[in-house]
Amino acid sequence: MMRNLYDRLHDKVLIKYVKNPVTECYSKDYVFKYQEEIYDATVIIPCYNVEKYVAECMESILKQKTSYNIEIIAIDDGSTDSTAEILRRYSTKIKNFRIITQCNKGFSGARNTGIREARGKYLIFIDSDDYVTSDYIDFLLKKAFSKDADIVATGYYTFNNENRKKLKNITIKDENDTSLLNGCAWGKAIKRKFFEHLVFPENYWYEDSIIAHLVVPRANSIYMVSKCQYAYRSNPTGITKTSVNSLRAIESFYITDLMLHSYVHFYSEDVTNTQEFINLLIEQFYLNEKRVIRLNSEIKRTIFMYQCKYVHTLPIMDLKLEFSKKLYAIGLLKNNYQIAQIGLRLDILNKIIRRIKNK
Structure with a gap:
């Protein structure tokens, strides 16, 4: 080609x-700061000026019911509102929770920081204006570890930011049916190894494109979880x-x-x-x-x-x-x-x- x-x-x-x-999406250098995977999963949450929504996202993390050993990394990407203060409120409430503060590098730069610091076998990306059900992480990881899956994706629904009405409901009927697999980073558990030399390209819109083109085709095993567990906010000011x-x-x-x-x-x-x-x-x-x-x-x-x-x-x-x-x-x-x-x-x-x- x-x-x-x-x-x-x-x-x-x-x-x-x-x-x-x-910019680049390939890194000739090894991406991760730490070689050893000491957690079952790392949850990566990029945050920038999301004071209206981030508390709801963090509450959904706080309510997670799982026996898996996970770490949470929230990246405060140079927020100028009260995002950082809201994140600090959860620093003592959520186990293995780290806040990384950096100058603004955009969505890709924030995700890349989370990836570099991750020590989990699986990476789970959650956007800071979205939220997840209390069994979201557990469902993903149960399927991931039972199948030794490269990627596990969940059902999701989109809701209206104004009146919280559900706009779209994507329900998976078959764990092997990947026809509804979207190209977004969120809504998935992805083995960390796929990012050893892969980064989200900075300063671009549509940086998620690398998931469909540079991650999914390399996966040997992809499974779907039927339950709708990820709530995606349809934000009129979003990209x-x-x-x-x-x-x-x-x-x-x-x-x-x-x-x-x-x-x-x-x-x-x-x-x-x-x-x-x-x-x-x-x-x-x-x-x-x-x-x-x-x-x-x-x-x-x-x-x-x-x-x-x-x-x-x-x-x-x-x-x-x-x-x-x-x-x-x-x-x-x-x-x-x-x-x-x-x-x-x-x-x-x-x-x-x-x-x-x-x-």
Whole structure:
């Protein structure tokens, strides 16, 4: 698989709107500060100006019922509100709880600090504006240790930040069915070993992309837990909501290029040339364009052009994709921007129809 998606040396379009951060997700040095794993799991909670929500998150940690030996690391990422004070209130209440204070490094920088300090066999990421059920950690670790799993993921629900109404409920029916496995860091227990030379790229939006591309494909055993135990807050000021009209949505494309350059450190060419891997990449291309769909035509056409050129270097065999994504892929293969856009719009239309039906 070719490594160059984006020609940043000669690009005169995307760079006009958003600079490519050009940081790394591969570390040639061993990431962890401590080699020995002395805990069953490390829970990593990045915190930045979350005084409205962090107490609810910490209360859910305080109420955990588990016999497993865990440590909790909260990273105060240069908060300027009362986040640090709220965290300190829990320092004597929660066993094996550490607060690490640092200058602001962003979400990725906070997670990387937690990973570096982690001494658990498994890493469990929880966002500081979310919360979990009292049996969340126990359920994850029971499955993880009984199966010696590389990754265990749980069901989750999304709730409205204003009225706490449930917006989406993802329930897993089969422990072996990974079709609902999302690419987020939260909602999972992941073996620490997968981060020995992997870091979240700093200064990018969509840093979670490394989970789907640089962690999940390396896992030999992934299991799902049926119960909905993670509560994800749909925050109107969060990246998920604000990115649709932001020029920083371009960073989804930039980070894809970054990951492609990192493949060589984590996979053999035999792996990256498989149809499964190619489908994963095309799905990411689809997502990149979906994220910039509200931006101007110059941006959209430039990203399409780069992705179209790249697809023509791949050994495409059998595209096992949903209809709208397959239509988008056909647009790439035929170098037809209009067909690709129809595929993207179909997905939006289907979502609107589902929303109307659920009302």
